[in-house]
Amino acid sequence: MKKALLPLLITIFFQCFTSGLLSKSYGFISEIHIIGNNKTKDVIILRELPFKRGDLIDMESLESMMEQGRNNIRNLSLFNFVYVSHISDLEKEPGKYSNIEIVISVDERWYHFPLMGISLEDRNLSSWLKEPNWNKVTTDLGFKIYNMWGNNQTFTAAYIFGYNNGFKFEYSNIYIDKKGRHLLDISLSRKYSRTVNALSILDKPFYLKSDSLHLENAYQAALTYTFRPGIRLRNRVTLQYDISRIDSLVLANNIRYWGNSELNRRAVTLIYGITYDQRDNIQYPIYGYFINCQLKAYTNSDMSIKYGQIKGDFQYYGSISERISLSARLQWGLSAKNIEGYIFDKAIGYEDVYLRGYEFYVADGQHYATLSPTIRYKIMPTTIYLLKFLSFLPKFNRLHLTIYGKSYLDTGYSYHKYQNSANTLSNKLLISWGFGVDIVTYYDLTFSFDYSFNQLKEGGLFVSLKKPLH
Known part of the structure; x- marks a missing residue:
């Protein structure tokens, strides 16, 4: 049977x-x-x-x-x-x-650009606009080539002059196999700086400046290896070597600036990062998510200074209707070190970790977390314009434009073991809220106009130019 x-x-x-x-x-x-x-x-x-x-x-x-x-x-x-x-x-x-x-x-797109970059020696555009000073401007003069050889490689060479001086050389996205799974990035830079963010006072970065001295001289060389096993997954390992010298004036203002009393330092940094990107559009995502986790280790030549950090970045995007969408971004960082040093305690307000409404402030610390939910409304759907006055530049005369309105509520917290009594934003829950407009256009340009309020009973208009996060 x-x-x-x-x-x-x-x-x-x-x-x-x-x-x-x-x-x-x-x-x-x-x-x-x-x-x-x-x-x-x-x-x-x-x-x-x-x-x-x-x-x-x-x-x-x-x-x-x-x-x-x-x-x-x-x-x-x-x-x-x-x-x-x-x-x-x-x-x-x-x-x-x-x-x-x-x-x-x-x-x-157009891939060859003369590099005439202008850097404002401030943390962001809003900070510089509050106290504009054309003496605090650094100019990069050189060239930048995107999509070099048609291989999606980027080459940059520039001479830096103005308030700061030096040069930089970068060559990125170098494929070393036919399938494009293994890539290299190479960079080399030299910097003479007349300004150094030596410490924080009243929850704002204090920039030590000198018109006659270079307060910091530094060489930096870095090599990054990327392994891309899938279209949306990347693993990166970066080895960075720094040779730096600071003027004694820096330590006179902050003896704990970089952990010891030496004026010269050779340091090695090792970074491993993994990124999983499921966003529909890296310039202005409407749906999908982005996950990044990074491990960082730093030490000087005699290994008397040791610093380690792990940080993460999670972004979520979802569509409620044809015009209404949501986004949320969670960032966090944890660190450990064997010696106190100001350069190791930069938490909220540095790089891309910020709270809208606190653009003029920082919250130093060893550990931090921020949450930034936003609701967006598409005011004007994507519209394509033909710019007749640029008919002689076919790479620029066809422009797409999308406009979004938004409202948001940001929260953040940084823990500082060595908090200075002059700084009060660390070890405190920070909240800000506001509304604004984003204008999304070609060449990955997004102009943001935000009117924000914070719990310090301050409010104002903040302008920023955002580039996509890869």
């Missing part, structure tokens, strides 16, 4: 399995056409697709896969416009295979 049932069960299973297959429509990716990539190599675009030539795919998932591929290509930041469509020789007839041709059309 058992022997008779076994063939019957196998037959029933096979019929159910094959009927499930035959009830669906499948297609072969017979060809992938790319249009408009005059400089960008095909392989750079093909790497970003969730399918390849010869794949057999479910026709029901084709549209979502093409949308995912479009988002991946757009997130390369090489094109102003990306379109993905398909041509099939059969409609979705059950049990039959279609031959599918994928058509990708891209509008390449």
